[in-house]
Amino acid sequence: MITIERFTLNNGLRVLVHHDPTTPISSFNLLYNVGARDENPDRTGFAHLFEHLMFGGTTNIPVFDEPLERIGGENNAFTSNDITNYYITLPKENLETAFWLESDRMQALDFSQRSLDTQKNVVVEEFRQSYLNQPYGDVWLLLRPLAYKVHPYMWPTIGKTPEHIEGASLSEVKDFFFSHYAPNNAILCVSGNVTKQEVETLANKWFGPIERRNVTPRSIAPEPEQTESRKLTVERNVPFDAIYLAFHMSSRLHPDFRATDLLSDILSNGKSSRLHQNLLKGKRLFSDIDAFISGDNDPGLFVVTGRLIDGVSFEDAENAIIEELNSLAEQGVTEYELEKVKNRFESKFAFGLTDPLEVAINLSFYELIGEAEEINFEVDRYRNVTSDDIKRVAKTMFTAKNCSTLYYKSIK
Amino acid sequence: MIDRKTPPIANAPKNVAIPQAECHILTNGVKVYVVNKGEVEVCRIDLLFDAGVKFQTKHLVANGTLYLMPEGTKNFSASQIADHLDFHGSYINRATYNDFSRLTVYSLNRYFSETLKMVEEVVKQPIYPNHEVDIWRTTGKQELSVQLGKTNALAQRTLLTSLFGANHPYGKFPVPTSYDNIGSSDLKEFHAANYGSASCTIFLSGNVTDNHLSLVEKHFGSATWGEKSKGIILPQVELNRNESVVFTQKADAVQSSLRIGRLLFPRTHPDFPEMVVLTTILGGYFGSRLMKNIREDKGFTYGIHASILPFTDAGVFQISTDVGANHTQDAINEILFEIKRIQSEPVEQLELDLVRGSLMGQFLRSFNGQFSISESFIWLLYFNNLDYSFYSRQINAIQTISPTRIMELANKWLKVDDITISVAGSVNPNSI
Known part of the structure; x- marks a missing residue:
């Protein structure tokens, strides 16, 4: 049982404290409620570029990483379509340094043209390294706009194209900061050998003086229901x-989310899973096969993907996948299979709890x-999913008109 | 108004409380190192064997022998084994290194008994059915082709081949057609010759109880099993390089992968702890010289790192990065510039303190949590046959190395003439 204490500062910053006396390291995690879905469609990749700029230093602390590394700390960040998350781990005695650093860059970033120019180059290289080289x-650059026509999940966090990143101006950067980075749009969690009292004192000292900001309210048009199958080669x-087959699925908070997650596990989590047993080993159509959910907060994607064995046709590969999906929708799962994926979920979750960060x-x-x-x-919530839930979700989700299919063809 | 310019009072950790593993010896002589820590009722067992790539006489045999262990045994089919492990929420990972191989099993405590029963079967009784070997060949062949489409894989291979020579186990690599030469009998032979109790060491970590230990004794310790691997004599390697630039063409690559390095020594060498400091200054943390210069100042890359690759009997110092194709030559020049700079200019106190803090933090973090501790010990006690005093030597080197000594080491071990530059991509630096 993880015990959590919490308080909220007057400026709206929500703070969580998890007391864990077993570790000499404290974890400090600051989540901003802003992601790639909050970007302008003509300026994509901005939330992620911004994450890079956050390490560019401020007038008070010109080099962000140095004071932290000097005292044995480490930090990093990631951006998703939904959130931007910054984290620091450091020796517990030095916790205040984390407060000093994170509150300073929340208070005022030092936006210099030079820092922006460099980070644009770095991000363009990241774009090349991860997506082009x-x-x-480039699969997600193709699949997202095929599946989404309205919702900003149509672009990945890196952005639609390197040109969007190259074109970012200093004033756009400033606007983005002040409309999304704010104490009232963030959640801080501190875990380690530390008390609520200590965290409260430090939070008031360092984050307390930062004023609330006018955060741009999120107004994202929902993706309309897909009405016909889409194909791209x-x-x-x-x-x-x-x-790649991508189906629209429920949002993170929808009651069917966990059933959908388990459905993907039944298909491909572990070597005894259906796709591995039937299509990779049984029919030998694929060298690699996977089913997973994107896990987004808004309605996301359920993706089935495989690399074809040389000589197998797209049609045969696709039909075999669809047959497996239909079988789930028609016959559902056995109680044994369901128990198995629940055990696997529990195990993975339990191992996750061993990592304090x-x-x-x-x-x-x-x-x-x-x-x-x-x-x-x-x-427990995953345990409560029934085989009927799985079957119902499969039946609703796995339809031709809810599917976007990508044939990624090799030219040799 | 709060003073935001002055950092809060904080100090780099000066000492790290290093835990020690309990060592148990099973009836048959197998050593079991136990790191008992953590409240979550889960555990991990690592079974390590002297059965790495260097023990094989044909490409992919070591890898295939380990990979196919759970794909059919005397008493169970591949799908029965997968089903049993999956049902109990157990994850089994396999990895083949140059010097050893390992099975890492993650298990919920309440199913450890069920899990271990099957792990014993998998380790001792694999039968390598022909059709499973065939599936492994087909899928492996394809996945290797995909890997070899990546510039970073190409650059890495080429560097190691250049440093060790194409006949050394550390320097030769399979190609997709290598799969065609492997049959079930190769794997059976390799298994019989290398997977025995005399070649096995076990690490057990997590929320470990006496019951765990008695289960390990029951399944792996009560009697001797299998054969002991025959010792291997590795070919002698020339410490000094014979090629300065090696290039692997990948016509359409928008980035070049660079692997720049030289042969070095294993962790047992007296200079090793200090070389760690030198490597860190160059490229071992976010604020390193290479990151500052090539990423933060020039924007040529998303990341650049320096490290020392571990082998039982060797080491490789290397700098690795992927840079925009148009920056290939500039990036090489800047990397060489940084190497020359560390040879000729004493490191300033401020930077040295920063590196010390960063290294002590990395050190502290490598003992954070039950599985990190166990992982550190695998590489210390098993891999390099070192003892805990290595850590004191490392801490001592971090805290006492002088700027003069750093220059001395850089001149001794990082002579530009001894360095090989491996490039994979569309731009051949030889032609510039």
Whole structure:
């Protein structure tokens, strides 16, 4: 059982404290409620570029990483379509340094043209390294706009194209900061050998003086229901054909979310899973096969993907996948299979709890979408999913008109 | 008004409380190191064998032998094994390194007994059915082709081949067609020759009880099993390079992968702890010289790192990065510039203190949590056959190395003439 204490500062910053006396390291996690979905469609990749700029220093602390590394700390960040998350781990005696650093860059970033120019280059190189210079690296650049026509999930966090990043101006950067980075749009979680009292004192001292800001209210048009199947074929210089099927699924808070997650596990989590047993080993159509959910807060995607064995046709590969999906929708799952994926979920979740930083990140995230204490009930909630739920979700979701299919064709 | 310019009072950790593993010896002589820590009722067991790549005589045999262990045994089919492990929420990872191989099993405590029963079967009784070997060949062949489409994989291979030579186990690599030469009998032979109690060491970590230990004794300790791997004599390698630039063409690459390095020594060498400091200054943390210069100042790359790759009997110092194709030559020049700078200019106190803090933090973090501790010990006690005093030597080096000594080491071990530059991509630096 993870115990959590909480308080809110006058400026709206929500703070969680998890007392964990077993570790010499404190974890400090600051989540901002802003992600790639909050970007302007003509300026995509901005939330992520911004994450880079946050390490560019301020007038008070010209080099962000140095004072932290000097005292044995480490930090990093990630951006998703929904959130931007910054984290620090450091020796517990030095916790105040984390407060000093994070509150300073929340208070005022030092936006210099030079820092912006460099980070634009770095992000363009990241774009190339992760999306363009990897076999199959551009898949999400293709699949997202195929599946989404309205919702900003149509672009990945890196952005639609390097040009959007190259074109970002200093004034746009400033606007983005002041309309999204604010104490009243963030959640802080501190875990380690520290008391609520200590965290409260430090939070008031360092974050207390920062004023509330006018956060741009989120108004994202929901993705309309897909009414016909979509197909795209591309040719790339990769060694083998690959296929991707993307279905619209429920949002993170929808009661069917966990059933959908387990459905993906039944298909491909572990070597005894259906796709692995039937299509990779049984029919030998794929060298690699996977089913997973994007896990987004707004309605996300359920993706089935496989790399085809040389000589297998797209049609045969696709039909075999669809047959597996239909079988789930028609016959559902056995109780044994369901128990198996629940056990696997429980195990993975339990191992996650052994990492103090992962716990701090998860607590912040659970607080954002509901409340942090939910972490203690997650395994039970997954346990409550029934085979009827799985069948119903499969039946509703796995339809041709809800599907976007990408044929990623190898030219050799 | 709060003073935001002055950092709060804080100090780098000066000492790290290093835990020690309990060592148990099973009836058959197998050593079990136990790191008992953590409240969550889960555990991890690592079974390590002297059965790495260097023990094989044909490409992919070591890898295939380990990978296919759970794909059919005397008493169970591949799907029965997968089902049993999956049902109990157990995860089994396999990894083949140059010097050893390992099975890492993650288990809920309440199913540890069920899990271990099957792990014993998998380790001792694999039968390598032909059709499973065939599936492994087909899928492995394809996945390797995909890997070899990546510039970073190409640059890495080419560097190691250049440093060790194409006949050394650390320097030779399979190609997709290597899969065609492997049959079930190769794997059976390799298994019989290398997977025995005399080649096995066990690490057990997490929320460990006496019951865990008696289960390990029951399944792996009561009697001797299998054969002991034959010792391997590795070919001698020349410490000094014979090629300065090696290039692997990948016509359409928008980035070049660079691997720049030289042969070094294993962790047992007296200079190793200090070389760690030198490597860190160059590229071992976010604020390193290479990151500052090539990422933060020039924007040529998303990341650049320096590290020392571990082998039982060797080490490789290397700098690795992926840079925009148009920056290939500039990036190489800047990297060489940084190497020359550390040879010729004493490191300033401020920077040295920063590196010390960063390294002590990394050190502290490597003992944070039951599984990190166990992982550190695998590489210390098993891999390099070192003892805990290595950590004191490392801490001592971090805290006492002088700027003069750093220059001395850089001149001794990082001579530009001894360094090989491996480039994979569309731009050949030889032609510039």
